[in-house]
Amino acid sequence: MPDDDRPHTDWQPGTRALPSFHGLAAAFRAGKDSPRDLLERCIATIEAREPEIGAFVVYDFDRARTAADAATARWRDGTPLSAIDGLPIGLKDVISTEDLPTGRGSEIFAGRPPERDAAVAWALRQGGAVIVGKTVTTEFAIGRIGRTRNPLDPRRTPGTSSSGSAAAVGAGMLPVALGSQLISSVMRPASYCGHVGVMPSYGVIRMDGMEPVCPSTDHVGTHTTTLEDAWIVLRHLSRTAGPIPGWRGLHGPAEPPAPAKPRRLARLYEPDWQHTDADCRAALEDALKSLCATGVEIVEPEDDPVLRRLEAACATSEATIMALVTNEMRWPFLDYDAKGFRFGLRLGPLMEKARAATMEDYHDALGARDELRARFDAAARTYDGFIGLSASSVAAIGLDNMGRPGATAPATCAGLPALTLPVLAAHGMPLGLQLVGAAHGEASLFAHAAWVGWTLLEGGSPAR
């Protein structure tokens, strides 16, 4: 290994940059801690680390302090607006806000005045959350890469496209940040930065005001240090912003699901597995062995034709998403293009494809997605979920080396809920364990993930 590839950290599974926000509620109520105090701890970390990491496009501590003070008073009065009242949160800069500009990583939008709150921003404020700032995104969450650094090793990428949200949570600047995922844009950066990343089922949270390039496939997702914080945020967003019109919302209890042992999991060999090195493979295999040792059955595709057929469909999932992208981006990107707006490196070639895209191509891609969903649904009748890596490797050295996005493409394309747990390490860096659930099976997925995380980190099982 060349000298400058040596790890700068020796990250260990179980490392948490911040405690759970959900766990602070009792202290808030008792007056032993407060949203304002929590915010000040976050601001101290931001001031210490932001100059090196560059997670934010813009922040506004004054507004955040005012909002945190109001939340502090509500908790002490016993009248919090919601489970996330006072939560300091960062928003990927594709999410429109009425009090901060929204640049979408693009020169077209840079410097525009603030707009109407996106549905999720409005829903956060309804619940009392404290929007601290907007975090760096690639251009329109798909193009040119920003300059954010990985908080665990500043030579490395934090992952894309929710780079700033991942870096902010990974550095402990914030307990929660929102991202969006079209292929891997929440789970891969969460894997690279060593925290929990969750993408719920497609449609459970309204996307208005986010202007995704591919509205049929893009998801709002969360970066958090804990599963329970992801649960309370996603559930609040789904119930307050509502689902994407015509889709169903997130189903489950107000309290984060208690750990539950999965019976049988299907091994998911993500499409980029061939690029996964021996150390990363070994980290996963060790974890799977530990789970098997507790009695969880983990089935390989070679042992079940249903899984072999699923794996074949997964192989083309990234290509299917890109075919959907090049059709759905026609509006408004062909209009932007005709007006002479300039795009960064990755968007140019996509525009060429958008120009050539036909409705027949689009119907083919929708058909491929329908088939992938059907194969996942068939497997979900026999398995409690799917398990694999969240990324083909740890974060690479070089801010432009964003890594391969294929590991999470199957679940994203199919619109299934998926999450990454920071329970594996390789090369001194974190590597995410991916768990995928059945469509709208968030409650079971969270319960299984809590059990798996506990089992791998504590070496025991809360359910035994």
Added chain:
Amino acid sequence: MPDDDRPHTDWQPGTRALPSFHGLAAAFRAGKDSPRDLLERCIATIEAREPEIGAFVVYDFDRARTAADAATARWRDGTPLSAIDGLPIGLKDVISTEDLPTGRGSEIFAGRPPERDAAVAWALRQGGAVIVGKTVTTEFAIGRIGRTRNPLDPRRTPGTSSSGSAAAVGAGMLPVALGSQLISSVMRPASYCGHVGVMPSYGVIRMDGMEPVCPSTDHVGTHTTTLEDAWIVLRHLSRTAGPIPGWRGLHGPAEPPAPAKPRRLARLYEPDWQHTDADCRAALEDALKSLCATGVEIVEPEDDPVLRRLEAACATSEATIMALVTNEMRWPFLDYDAKGFRFGLRLGPLMEKARAATMEDYHDALGARDELRARFDAAARTYDGFIGLSASSVAAIGLDNMGRPGATAPATCAGLPALTLPVLAAHGMPLGLQLVGAAHGEASLFAHAAWVGWTLLEGGSPAR
């Protein structure tokens, strides 16, 4: 009948305010007519009739003339951009345009500067269509009623919410105008004003930039004097703007489908049939008898349990739509409300319901829609389509008397393609004949409608 209820007109089926735009293509190519000449004829009618009718919020003849001149040159060069190059068109004022303000019938939006083109406005320009102006809508296409008058009898309503688009086409000011339909907002005003109104299958045309109160159910639709103009416009919009992301586009040939005789139609008793008077009922019954005389089988619900079950599901379709509305309008209307924006009469009570709406209510409404769709799908296996009235009555006297919207609620709720033909009359006013097709069966629906229209108007059949 009291004196002032006497008809001012004696409207006759077959009356066309303007010839088909599609039929002018050969003359455009040959230089015997031109988009500019057509536009001037439209402008002359607008100048003559607009002061009385009030169909427009705003128009811009200078811009329209420039666009029409460019189209004129392209047709004469043999290089039209599309089948709708040079088409003078009006847009319901919920459709954002970059060169004209978009008021959405609301004091909140009145006077705002123009915005980015909605997907359909952009697609129209891509095809060379000439956007003449923006037409009157009720508040957000659901609330307070505008002051537009019915061009056939100015004492009467033109119908809502696409009031201005219906009046403009009914008066011959424009050959085509776009509307939108949540329950009946294209087909009912088209029925009242005596022209063709079409609502395609849900999802075949992208709605971005229209901000519907209920995105899961709202449709772009057309007001036209002929079926062929509706076909070329809808097909162009679907292929250029694209479908709603995740949905399939309009399937069918470039040329309007040739007339084809339906084999078997199911009689659709719309939920408001009980309010339909004897004259209107007789107009429909006479038409059905004429169709039966040509050998078309028309089956009554009492003769088929599949249709009886469908009818039961149709009875609650309007209530289902309103439950979807009160959930989906939560964002952004609760935000508008919190900011102190004031709404007109109908929106206030809806806001109260929106405030009380829960995710569980929403899931119930989606379930009711799924059941309605399933019952239509079951019937579509046996029937070529469904036939009934497009409205429970002719246009009422009094601009605030918008009439009952229930007749078109079943097809709109289920997302099936439907259209109204101006082939019936009662009380000296037009009454629309409703035809509903199977999901994504636009090509068959248009072919059957062309045959039905020809048969009823000409007394013969082009397919025999």
